[in-house]
Amino acid sequence: MKKDAVKIICQNRKAYFDYFIDDVIEAGIVLIGPEVKSVRLGKVNINDGFARIHKGEVYLHNTHISPYPFTPLDSYDPTRTRKLLLHRQEIKRLIGKTEEKGYTLIPLKLYFRDHRIKIALGLAKGKKKYDKRETIRRRDEEREMQRQKKNRR
DSSP: OOTTOEEEEEEOTTHHHHEEEEEEEEEEEOOOHHHHHHHHTTOEEOTTOEEEEETTEEEEESOEEOOOTTOOOSSOOTTOOEEEEOOHHHHHHHHHHHTSTTEEEEEEEEEEETTEEEEEEEEEEEOOHHHHHHHHHHHHHHHHHHHHHHHHO
């Protein structure tokens, strides 16, 4: 494998439809041993997840990591709150941005980078219904243009 090789584990594709993504931040994530093995198997869902800042630290909520089948843990919570690893300056900048009206932190993708699990957080602002309709209309127009371009060949 090349240096800085990235292997995507899961993506939140709906995030780009539901939100305007202003900025993308890469963060590490604190996991316990069986969770890492489960992530390697791809048993992760980040679609309902979001991040919050609490007492100067960033935490990831509502992400589901299925229990690893060969572990003896009985009291495992798949949707537990997980700490994210960011530099202090990044956290301060995020505090300022998320206090603005309408901004939130949502996970965009979970991936491996150099044998470490990373998560891409998006600083996002929610779209209104008419914005979503505009996105659908633009996507359909582009698809139709591609179809006509293909038929001309």
